[in-house]
Amino acid sequence: MTIRLTWRRIGIAVAALILGGLLFAWSGLFYIGATGGHWGVTNWFLHWVMQNSVRTYALQVEAPPDLGDPALLARGAGHYATGCAPCHGAPGEKQNPVVAHSLPAPPDFSERLDDWSPQQFFQIVQHGVRYSGMPAWPKPERRDEVWSLVALLEALPSLSPGEYRRLAHGEEAARSAPGGSAxxxxxxxxxxxxxxxxxxxxxxxxxxxxxxxxxxxxxxxxxxxxxxxxxxxxxxxxxxxxxxxxxxxxxxxxxxxxxxxxAQPRAPAPAPADPELLAQGERIAREGIPAQQVPACLSCHGDDALRRNPSWPRLDGQHAGYLRRQLEAWQAGARGGGSRHILMQTVADRLTPDQVGAVSAWFAARGVR
Ligand code: HEC
Ligand code: HEC
Ligand code: HEC
The missing domain is CATH 1.10.760.10 (Cytochrome c-like domain)
Known part of the structure; x- marks a missing residue:
């Protein structure tokens, strides 16, 4: 007997398949418990799909910043200790035993970390992994923060437990037991x-x-x-x-x-900077830039202004790199801030990159007042 294929018959077959699938899902017979684990082939298939997707979408990620920057690594490690290590473990620290019973279980990086490129790590940390419990980065606009975790992941396999603990816990490493949060x-x-x-x-x-x-x-x-x-x-x-x-x-x-x-004494160590840059920064801070409608920074961040309004931050003796990153973050729409930050958003938007660099250097070099 031969069955002739017609569009009508194909349509009926597809509808029957969909209905059958829905009935099966409705019956509750499909087992969604995490006990028992996946079949080997399911495991392989899911990981294969994930790897392909990461590889493809990572092609659009920009070139990484300098991942050897010790400051980037320290920020990444500080977050990793509380934000990632409970699921993934760390040098000298096993993952929390509870998570080993999730499906898929997060890989334990104290044992092994697959070789992904920096852009692929970025893609995974920025967007997370669907159907697995691997979370996305909570503030996607802070790409600089995601890169700090990539710097940490790149360094992780070669970090000794002692080096990792110092990077992750700073001076608190000496006060708390390994594996516990400080x-x-x-x-x-x-x-x-x-x-x-x-x-x-x-x-x-x-x-x-x-x-x-x-x-x-x-x-x-x-x-x-x-x-x-x-x-x-x-x-x-x-x-x-x-x-x-x-x-x-x-x-x-x-x-x-x-x-x-x-109440802590402020005792920064000003970094040396080019005198011409400092002079340009000082002009902006004291006089503003009338042609660009930029007010004098000291009208809000100077000593008198801070006495009048203590809810504004002092900038003297802050790291130049930190000040610059905050101004750049406002310009990229990625900073936000406290109850009055809109004032600062307007000011930051009017500065050129050169002016940002100069005024940040001047406040950093101003020393303690
Ligand atoms: C994992 C490391 C880490 C921990 C833990 C941490 N911070 Fe921070 N903190 C940072 C980083 C990085 C920044 C810079 C954030 C940015 O770029 O916006 C920051 C910024 C700040 C700022 C803003 C400074 C400014 O001039 O606007 C304050 C205030 C602050 N932290 C206080 C705290 C306090 C209080 C705690 C404890 C409750 C804490 N931090 C815990 C890393 C940390
Ligand atoms: C709630 C648990 C959980 C947390 C927290 C978590 N992850 Fe994951 N992560 C997972 C799971 C589960 C996978 C496996 C995904 C898969 O293979 O499909 C994963 C996969 C990964 C991978 C890919 C590993 C590989 O080779 O397959 C990287 C890299 C990673 N996570 C980094 C991080 C970083 C960095 C953080 C912290 C910012 C973090 N994860 C936080 C659960 C977590
Ligand atoms: C009209 C008042 C005003 C003026 C003028 C002003 N600022 Fe601000 N600035 C603020 C306020 C308010 C904040 C706090 C924003 C927040 O809530 O995060 C701030 C915060 C900052 C921060 C972030 C500090 C930190 O610790 O995170 C930087 C950097 C900064 N200002 C630089 C400047 C520079 C440079 C100028 C001059 C070009 C300037 N500001 C002029 C009001 C002002």
């Missing part, structure tokens, strides 16, 4: 564990570590610190690195750590 900050002080978390990156003295990896927050205005920490916590200031520590601290502890850091 948490030994004075049992009588409710902000103790929170301060220990902040200190992994900013140190307890607020001066940071690893060059200009982290902004100097010692001696910053307390009102600005609290305003900006709340903005990180609820996502109005965009940072996938700062949002988690600010959000998990809770408001009471944020008040306490803002007061702590505001």
């Amino acid at each position: 948490a030994l900050g004075g049992l009588s002080d409710p902000a103790g564990p929170v301060l220990a978390d902040c200190a992994r990156c900013h140190n307890r003295d607020g001066l940071g570590r690893d060059g200009d990896a982290f902004p100097i927050i010692a001696g910053q205005s307390e009102a600005y610190l609290l305003d900006t920490l709340r903005a990180f916590a609820d996502g109005r200031r965009h940072s996938g690195i700062m949002q988690p520590p600010a959000a998990r601290a809770g408001d009471e502890a944020l008040r306490a750590v803002a007061a702590h850091y505001a």
